[in-house]
Amino acid sequence: MNAPIPTAATDEPRVPATPPSPLWLDFWSGISANNPVFVQMLGLCPAMAVSNSLANGLAMGLATTFVLMCSSFLISAVRNYIASEVRLTSYILIIATFVTVADMVLAAGFPEISKALGPFIPLIVVNCIILGRAEAFAGKVGPTRALADALGMGAGFTFALILISGFRELLGSGSLLGFNVLGPRYEPWVFMVMPPGGFLTLGLIFLVMGWRMEHAAGRGKGAAS
Amino acid sequence: MSAESAPVAVAATSAAPPPPSVPASRLLMTLAFGGAFAGLLIATVYEKTLPAIQRYADAKVEGAVNEVLGKPARIETLYLLGDRLSRTPPKGVELREITKAYVGFNDKDVRVGVAVEAAEPGFADEVRLMIGFDPATATLTGFSMLGQKETPGLGDKIEKDAAFRNAFKGKGTPLRGTKNATTDATMVQTITGATISSRTVIQIINHAVALWQPRLLALEKEEAK
Numbered sequence: 001m002n003a004p005i006p007t008a009a010t011d012e013p014r015v016p017a018t019p020p021s022p023l024w025l026d027f028w029s030g031i032s033a034n035n036p037v038f039v040q041m042l043g044l045c046p047a048m049a050v051s052n053s054l055a056n057g058l059a060m061g062l063a064t065t066f067v068l069m070c071s072s073f074l075i076s077a078v079r080n081y082i083a084s085e086v087r088l089t090s091y092i093l094i095i096a097t098f099v100t101v102a103d104m105v106l107a108a109g110f111p112e113i114s115k116a117l118g119p120f121i122p123l124i125v126v127n128c129i130i131l132g133r134a135e136a137f138a139g140k141v142g143p144t145r146a147l148a149d150a151l152g153m154g155a156g157f158t159f160a161l162i163l164i165s166g167f168r169e170l171l172g173s174g175s176l177l178g179f180n181v182l183g184p185r186y187e188p189w190v191f192m193v194m195p196p197g198g199f200l201t202l203g204l205i206f207l208v209m210g211w212r213m214e215h216a217a218g219r220g221k222g223a224a225s
Numbered sequence: 226m227s228a229e230s231a232p233v234a235v236a237a238t239s240a241a242p243p244p245p246s247v248p249a250s251r252l253l254m255t256l257a258f259g260g261a262f263a264g265l266l267i268a269t270v271y272e273k274t275l276p277a278i279q280r281y282a283d284a285k286v287e288g289a290v291n292e293v294l295g296k297p298a299r300i301e302t303l304y305l306l307g308d309r310l311s312r313t314p315p316k317g318v319e320l321r322e323i324t325k326a327y328v329g330f331n332d333k334d335v336r337v338g339v340a341v342e343a344a345e346p347g348f349a350d351e352v353r354l355m356i357g358f359d360p361a362t363a364t365l366t367g368f369s370m371l372g373q374k375e376t377p378g379l380g381d382k383i384e385k386d387a388a389f390r391n392a393f394k395g396k397g398t399p400l401r402g403t404k405n406a407t408t409d410a411t412m413v414q415t416i417t418g419a420t421i422s423s424r425t426v427i428q429i430i431n432h433a434v435a436l437w438q439p440r441l442l443a444l445e446k447e448e449a450k
Contacts, residue, residue, distance in 0.1 A: 052377055082255055083247045090259050097263040101270045108274035111281045118374065172378065190378030 023148040030152025036129045037160035038209060043129045047161060048198030050120050054177050057165025058158065059113040063102045063121060065154025068130050069147060070098040072138035076146035079139050091134045092125070099124045129153060164201050168192045279321070286355070289369040290327045290340040293357030297329030297337050303444070310444040326437060329357075338366040339441055343433035347425040350374040352383070354426065356433050360441035363398045363434050367391075368426070380422035389416055389423070398434040400427045 036042045043064070051057045071094050075082075082090045103121045106114040114121065124130065133153055138146035169175060172192030174182035191197050290300060303310045305324040314320055327340040339360050344353040352373045357366035370384040383389060392413050393400075402415040402424050415423035 083252055085247055086252045086255050090255060093256070093259045093263055097266055100267050104267075104270050104274040104278075108277035108281075111278070115372070188378065193377045 023145060026145050026148040027152035027155075030149060030154070030156040031159060032156075034153075035156040035160060036153055037157060038205065040129075040132075042132060043127050043157055044202070046120055046123065046127065047157075047164060048195070048202060050117055051161055051165035051168055051198055051201070052172065052193040053116070053169045054162065054165045055113060056116050057161035059106070059110065060117060060120065061154070061158025061161040063106060063117075064124055064127060064129070064157055065151070066102050067095065067098045067124050068133065068154045068157075069150040070101075071095045071130060072133055072146040072150035073143050075134045075138040076141060076143040082139075087139065088131075088135070091131060091139070095130050095134070096125045129157060163205065164198070167201050168197050172197055285371065286342070289355035289371055290329070290357075292369045293340050293355050293367040294327070294329035294338045295366065298332040299330040299334070301328045301330070302326075303328060303339075303441075305440070308440065310440050326441065339437070341433055341437045342371065343429050343436075344372075345425060345429045345432065347373060348375050348380050348421040352422070352425050352429060354429050354433075356430050358398070358434050358438075360438050360445075363438055365393050365396050365398065365400075365430065365434075367394045368430060373422075375419070375422045379418045382416045382419045383422045383426050386416055389414075393430070399431045402427050 030036065034040060037044065037047050046060055046064070050060045071091070074094050075091055078090075099122060102124070103114070106117070106121060133150060137149050141149075166176060169177075170181060171189045172194075174180060174186040174188045189197070192201070291297070294300075301312070302314075303312060303326040304314050304320075305311075305326070306315055310326065315323070324342075329337045329340065331337050336359075338357045340355055340357045342353065342355055344351050346352070350373070352375070353371040355369045355371055357368065358364060359366065368390065373381065373384055375381045375383060395410075396413060397411045399411065401412050402420075403409075403412050404415060404417075404420075406414055413423075413427060415427075
């Protein structure tokens, strides 16, 4: 499971012989090959805790993307001025600052969503995706690549949350973004919007992904022989 | 395994030059700059977002007062000082920090009821209500949910179930909960699957009316003298 975590860029970021990967690869890697939730299995706590409705999932994804982009950019910009000894302290300080900003902006601009997400917005501080990207990527490359990577990771996290929360809200409340989709005759599976529904949804997604990977591997083997 | 890992360790230590010692003053400066930047950013965003956050809180209270008192023509605010109510706000105190009661009057300037805020722990977290009642008869004009985090799909019906909310209108206090349909003037049917949350609402209302009715009657008595 550890193998896919370092991206091509994080493996040897300072070797001048290897040309830096295009920004698109940095971006796309976070959505597909290194998706933080589905591949790296990071940020699973918010992915399950706030994915009981699509609006909550979307808001959490966007808030995390905002924090990820701001902190990655700033960490990358000041990386040469931060001594290794206070590296982690400085990263956490920067991340916590942007999380507090996101929390206040959400409370002012989208109070209902801010209330629904409750303590999970401040808890973005301890989301492993953000500190992980700061340490593995943003602290080693320039601001442009750090930003592309952060945008990709944020988009990948948001995509994962949309998938999980959309599925849960559809079955658990019969609606999407609060609009009734399945009609009045549909009896909602309340179970799906409760914590076990999060585990079940994530398990199902991993099952489908595993099956697809196995299928692709089988096809590759067939083509090779 | 040890035969494999040993050369790696040697290679790592021999390749990496001994880290130059960083003076403590530089570490201190890094963190001081970081802290100052964080403080400045947070303070700025706080200043910018506070008015919107307060406007939302005020609008929510105003909406709840209008809801429980049936859109009165005029609302008068009473301020709680110690255990006494006053029509004039105390000087030198932040008005937001004072507990208030809202008296509603109809277009003929007749009192339609008083709205007060009350909160108690529910099944999951605090349940916060705006309660409207007539102080002369201790009869309810209704309640509005200001905040709850009860179980989605079960306990949160205390907010989403319109029949439950409407059942309180015109009922006398102290209220009692029952599992069966009732026409009793002091009984309310609790929600299946949300027994504790329903009871919490009943309890908050009973406690609030018992606490506020004597205060309001004492003010009337005092002013009649």
